[in-house]
Amino acid sequence: MMGVTVLFSVAAKSLRYRLSGVILTTIAVALSVFVLLGVEHVRQESRSSFASTVSGVDLIVGARTGDINLLLLSIFRIGGASANVSWESVEAINEHPQVDWVVPLSLGDSHRGYRVVGTTEGFFDRYHYGRKQPITFDTGSRFSETADVVLGAAVAKSLGYGIGDSLILSHGVADTSFVHHDQVPFTVVGLLSPTGTPVDNALFVSLEAIDAMHADEETAQEHGHDEHESHDEHDAHDEHGEHDAHDEHDEHDAHDEHGEHDGHDHSGPLGSVSAVLVGLDGPFATLQVQRWINEFEDEALLGILPGVTLTQLWDIMARIEDTLRGIAILVFISSLFGLNAMLLASMRERRQEIGILRSIGAPSLFILGMLVVESLLIVIVGIVLAIGCLIVAIGAVNGFLMSEVGISFSYQILYSSSLIALTLIVLVSVILSLLPAWQAYRLSTSPGASSSQ
Template structure:
């Protein structure tokens, strides 16, 4: 076996340029396969942790995915609002540690305006329990303070101290602007890779203040209340869109969920964000499976190239193989030589491909996390990556049998004869 390995290594070294190019092609294919698998795994974990540390999300009774979409991802609209009386009743439940209300309905140049409390920036978690950080400024404290997400600030070049105007209605096309009551940016959030980046945050009292002289979604004709007189009005919200709830103990999550779902005063619904995120991922996860399938096809093409290169080289090596036969090598030895050579090239390709993925995660991972909030981890292969590497090596071994069997069939006379 040692002699066979020695001959294989010498043969590979003698054809190092061709072998290097073949191994590089396999390495790129393997890197693509493992890279997609790692991105898929990390993206799935990141998606499942778009919101973490929140035990329940409360909203009007509808579908679980629908409630998650408009409360966390700000996609779509609520079927109904939740009265402030109900929010206070839920907050007073003995198992509820904290509650952060959320009010939607307005926008700023196509980005959602989220009315909430300053506690939002303390309680909201994403990723592996990470807190929201401020790139500049601080949370809002005055009535017309606002905090903008990283993507909003980057899109329009906003800085702390600038004034912005909120529009009534969500989406690119707004119904009317609240230009009589502009907001001042007091904080810009760090990029998180979550819907927080695409949001503008104001206080719940500010949402009520800009609608004081509005009725039924329209400004009251001829009525204009000066800003300095707004303090005379009761600016407590009458209703909100949803609420994020944290409990004293995770054990009580189903008890509180049942309390909300059977609340007698109005039809409400409480969902577990983690379980609903997994349900949502099962719907949109078809894309990841498609990318994985494409990567697998690329690997198969790379292995087919390996077989083609080794078989093509047999025409030039027939004299070499014939000499080996003449020196006493059996057909099985020739078969083992070609099979081992192909398998080693496949092994080298897998090793280099994995090294490429690791290097890419180390070099590009911090940039992806800072720029897009995507966590790309570098480390020992996961279970799924071991399975893929095993599948690639098995496929490489099967592919190595083809040139080995081809060489096995060459006879001594065929190798020594001259073909014209």
């Protein structure tokens, strides 16, 4: 044990004499290990976070765009809807004999960069995450009035809102919006408990609230347009006052009839929604209902299975992961060759050092072991440095991920695959260091090595 301690002590002191080269080599090793561990951590955490974002949802229905686009929009609030699902189609899906429940989602509005989700009260009962964990309220309750809003945990924490606070929603999903729905102020009635999913990153209102915001906006625009037309007609047709009054009366009657017709067409809270979460009576009905939705005659719809679509997403991401992993391996191999080149180049300069060690009784195997330990120390320091930098990077990126996607990465960075990779890194570094170590061994056994001073 004492011999091992002395070996590491001598190797560490020897490295300090070549500090500049050792630092550069250590940084190269740390960089490659950082990329290797980072890629694996992102792969593990993203799959775990995405897979646990929603559970208990059998199908997601939207306009016929793309599987991955629909998943990212409806669950992760990424992207925008190029087309919507009519309320008549939502009702038709709900009336299917094998459908247990539906939860419509209306997206397209925001508040200070956070997405607004228009939905029904059933969302809080049907939406689960992780291992079928339900959504719970930290304080307050779900919305019951048109002007009520429920906040995700991250929204409430970031913006400092509490129960009873008022806020105005905006049109669009940009961080800065110039179109505000200030005609419908909302009151915070509930704060959700943290879930670690995009739910934390959203505001929830009723579908009736979404309808009220846009209906009032359209009414205001139409009112301004009608006033402009009325003014123009008055200037042009003053001499036909009675005729204009009669026409105005007819137009008013036509408008009333049109209003009744609109009310009949939009029997639901909205004319259309962005997506629909669907729960079925049993797992055996999934493919049958999906085929029925995809072949729906009244509207071009798309039904996707969340788990299958996630697998498609991972297949695409796997190519990027493999590319980054390959780059990291190449950087690591080049850094190891640089380490060996540094040790080999120092052999001529270290003849005197080896001679001194031999003169004080150090055996040749001690010299061989010292070179191996030097290489091992550089790699271990590089690994420790990489792990420290990765932990700092996780803390720095988590805020961005939470605000943009609604997920965060844990600080558990050592998985079984990561430990295997680190073990292989250490073994490869030891094997490659045997060449300069063997040269040092031969140098220590050559005649006159013990007298070289």
